[in-house]
Amino acid sequence: MEPFLFAKDQLSEFVAELMSRVRLYAPVPRDQELRFDEVKTPDEVVLDYRNTTKPPKMVLFPQTERMIAFAQEREHFNKVLQVPFDEQPKAILGLRPCDARSFLLFDKVFGAGKYIDPYYQARRKSTLILALACTHPRPTCFCHAFGSGPYDSEGADILMRDAGDAYLLEAVSEKGAALLEELGLAQADQAHLQKAAELEEAAYQKLVEIEPVEGIERDLEDLFESELWAEISEKCLACGTCTYNCPTCHCFTIEDRVLSGGGERVRSWDSCMYPYFTLHASGHNPRPDQASRWRQRVMHKFEYLPHNVGLYGCVGCGRCVVNCPVLLDIRQVLRRVRQERASKVES
Numbered sequence: 001m002e003p004f005l006f007a008k009d010q011l012s013e014f015v016a017e018l019m020s021r022v023r024l025y026a027p028v029p030r031d032q033e034l035r036f037d038e039v040k041t042p043d044e045v046v047l048d049y050r051n052t053t054k055p056p057k058m059v060l061f062p063q064t065e066r067m068i069a070f071a072q073e074r075e076h077f078n079k080v081l082q083v084p085f086d087e088q089p090k091a092i093l094g095l096r097p098c099d100a101r102s103f104l105l106f107d108k109v110f111g112a113g114k115y116i117d118p119y120y121q122a123r124r125k126s127t128l129i130l131a132l133a134c135t136h137p138r139p140t141c142f143c144h145a146f147g148s149g150p151y152d153s154e155g156a157d158i159l160m161r162d163a164g165d166a167y168l169l170e171a172v173s174e175k176g177a178a179l180l181e182e183l184g185l186a187q188a189d190q191a192h193l194q195k196a197a198e199l200e201e202a203a204y205q206k207l208v209e210i211e212p213v214e215g216i217e218r219d220l221e222d223l224f225e226s227e228l229w230a231e232i233s234e235k236c237l238a239c240g241t242c243t244y245n246c247p248t249c250h251c252f253t254i255e256d257r258v259l260s261g262g263g264e265r266v267r268s269w270d271s272c273m274y275p276y277f278t279l280h281a282s283g284h285n286p287r288p289d290q291a292s293r294w295r296q297r298v299m300h301k302f303e304y305l306p307h308n309v310g311l312y313g314c315v316g317c318g319r320c321v322v323n324c325p326v327l328l329d330i331r332q333v334l335r336r337v338r339q340e341r342a343s344k345v346e347s
């Protein structure tokens, strides 16, 4: 099917149409930054951007969420009050292909296998993903090291492409095709298809050269006891910025809070970069230093996840590279892993 199209100066009308159907999330200005949030007015959406500091993962996996509320009653101590799952129809508009692809990992972690997370599942099933291809990949982007790229449609329901003065919209899933049918947009003409193809080619020219990540899990196999982790982690501040801003990081903690007449069970993001993340009630900490925490971050993303669910825990968005206050660069870490492995094999 030929792509559909709408003019960029019709963006507000397009957003208003989506808002009439779903609860819409998109990049909007909030607190002096551009971030994914629920859209309040159609004209606040910004699609002309490189990428947001914070990923859109909070739409499907909120930073803090109530899992249950419970009441304290004389007859039924801690009676559970069901918390409704978020099944309201939603859409995320304008997220980058790397962020759309991060949901494929979440699907494996929260939505497949023996343990299904009903909170994530309810949100995922009711959310449509309208990804926007990247015309200006940043020097820190390395999605292509994972066999992906700035025009990858994996994880999206609809892929939008810049075509100069218009956006082209192409269905990727059945859900996406159904929405496009309903919207009744015009079909793309030859001139816009040509312009979109030129912009796509130019985007690929901007990608920096990088070694493919594939196979890094084998390089990591013998490096658990390596001195490398102490070297890498030496300047880390344990601030957690890299994990909070990562679209694929999904570790969380759960706590029960006492409130008047009952309480609530709350799930919140947590970070393997924090000293207390693995602290046992006994006082023992199996990851007692930043070296073992950095090892966990790398091993989890690049060895355990590919072994356990068949996907890396990184999509190459470059956020941790851009935002680390001490300029720790995950691409350099992967390079050091390969060097370390090579020197082990030689010796």
Ligand code: SF4
Binding pocket: 235, 236, 237, 238, 239, 240, 241, 242, 243, 273, 323, 324, 325, 326, 327, 328
């Ligand atoms: S952002 Fe940098 S300093 Fe902060 S925890 Fe991550 S690696 Fe360490």
Ligand code: SF4
Binding pocket: 242, 245, 246, 247, 248, 249, 313, 314, 315, 316, 317, 318, 319, 320, 321, 330
């Ligand atoms: S590890 Fe860094 S580059 Fe990879 S997905 Fe997370 S934030 Fe992006």
